[in-house]
Amino acid sequence: MSGVGPKGREGEIFPGQSPAPFTIDNQRVGVGLFDHVMTLVAYNYDGQIPYQAYNYGNYEGNEADLQAYLESGRGPYAQYQPVSILNYRYNSDVPNGAGPSDGPYYGPRTFSAFVLLLNPKARGLITLDENGNVRFPNIYMPDTPEGNADTDLMAQAVFDLIQLFEEDPGLSIAFGPGSPSHPTLNPNSLADVREYVTSPSPVDGVYYSRLIINHWGGTAVLSDGPGGVDPETLILRGTENVAVVDASLIPTIVPAHPVGTIMAVADRAGDILAARIG
Numbered sequence: 001m002s003g004v005g006p007k008g009r010e011g012e013i014f015p016g017q018s019p020a021p022f023t024i025d026n027q028r029v030g031v032g033l034f035d036h037v038m039t040l041v042a043y044n045y046d047g048q049i050p051y052q053a054y055n056y057g058n059y060e061g062n063e064a065d066l067q068a069y070l071e072s073g074r075g076p077y078a079q080y081q082p083v084s085i086l087n088y089r090y091n092s093d094v095p096n097g098a099g100p101s102d103g104p105y106y107g108p109r110t111f112s113a114f115v116l117l118l119n120p121k122a123r124g125l126i127t128l129d130e131n132g133n134v135r136f137p138n139i140y141m142p143d144t145p146e147g148n149a150d151t152d153l154m155a156q157a158v159f160d161l162i163q164l165f166e167e168d169p170g171l172s173i174a175f176g177p178g179s180p181s182h183p184t185l186n187p188n189s190l191a192d193v194r195e196y197v198t199s200p201s202p203v204d205g206v207y208y209s210r211l212i213i214n215h216w217g218g219t220a221v222l223s224d225g226p227g228g229v230d231p232e233t234l235i236l237r238g239t240e241n242v243a244v245v246d247a248s249l250i251p252t253i254v255p256a257h258p259v260g261t262i263m264a265v266a267d268r269a270g271d272i273l274a275a276r277i278g
């Protein structure tokens with residue numbers, strides 16, 4: 001909408017419309033969109049050991065864990081390390097299961113195991129409909145001519161998760177392959193697990209795969225050129241006075257929650273722009 005964009009790709013960015021050509025050509029604006037993508041399997045726990053979801057907000061009680069994280073980046077606060085992360089449902093004292101509390105897959109000892117793809121290969125375009133609204137991007141394990149690397153990796157990871165949890169006789173799948181939600185899929189077959197992760201969500205109101213994570217970025221990246229944003233000045237190439245200071249300048253996906261990185265970008269950008277403004 002700014003008039004800055006990849007000249008020649010107007011038809012892709014405004015599909016079905018007759019857009020005016022971009023006034024300023026920058027081939028790396030509006031392209032390269034990324035996000036994380038997630039799949040879940042929900043479990044029942046029938047074992048003897050009482051379990052309790054880890055309460056990340058209990059800073060006093062978790063003093064030792066916080067300290068371990070600050071000192072060496074270890075423990076439950078090091079998210080996306082090999083730790084178990086369980087969620088509480090808002091306004092409830094039971095751990096989070098799949099779907100609503102009165103749904104078929106929810107029980108007091110149910111929990112969801114999430115597999116989050118932190119470094120997906122898929123990249124997309126920002127495209128706008130006739131009303132100027134951003135259209136849903138095709139970046140969540142898309143079927144592409146280049147291959148299905150994201151889907152392959154997700155299927156393998158969900159398969160491995162299922163195999164790992166199968167070693168615990170107290171755990172049974174409440175929502176996922178082999179459960180009432182997907183009774184014909186065999187949890188011990190990689191092909192069937194692949195079908196699970198690519199099947200359309202939701203089933204019985206449960207969204208379980210190709211989940212958007214809202215960690216977008218990459219649509220006006222720092223680059224040595226041509227196109228993109230000049231790392232020295234943060235000025236969008238093709239313009240003289242448009243600086244980019246947000247997640248869109250991140251050239252490679254952040255393999256974690258991105259807000260810390262974005263705050264660091266903003267802090268550094270403040271220095272760069274203050275020097276420019278004098």
Ligand SMILES: Cc1cc2nc3c(=O)[nH]c(=O)nc-3n(C[C@H](O)[C@H](O)[C@H](O)COP(=O)(O)OP(=O)(O)OC[C@H]3O[C@@H](n4cnc5c(N)ncnc54)[C@H](O)[C@@H]3O)c2cc1C
Pocket residue numbers: 213214215216245246247248256257258259260262
């Ligand atoms: C539901 C949800 C949950 C998330 N959870 C997490 C999380 O747990 N951890 C994490 O790290 N990240 C999380 N994220 C991602 C994180 O919020 C974003 O990555 C981050 O906010 C992006 O920062 P930004 O500065 O690039 O853009 P934004 O935070 O989107 O800021 C853009 C700003 O520009 C303003 N703006 C837009 N157009 C104009 C205009 N024309 N003129 C003036 N102002 C304008 C907008 O109002 C907005 O304030 C989540 C995102 C969502 C949507």
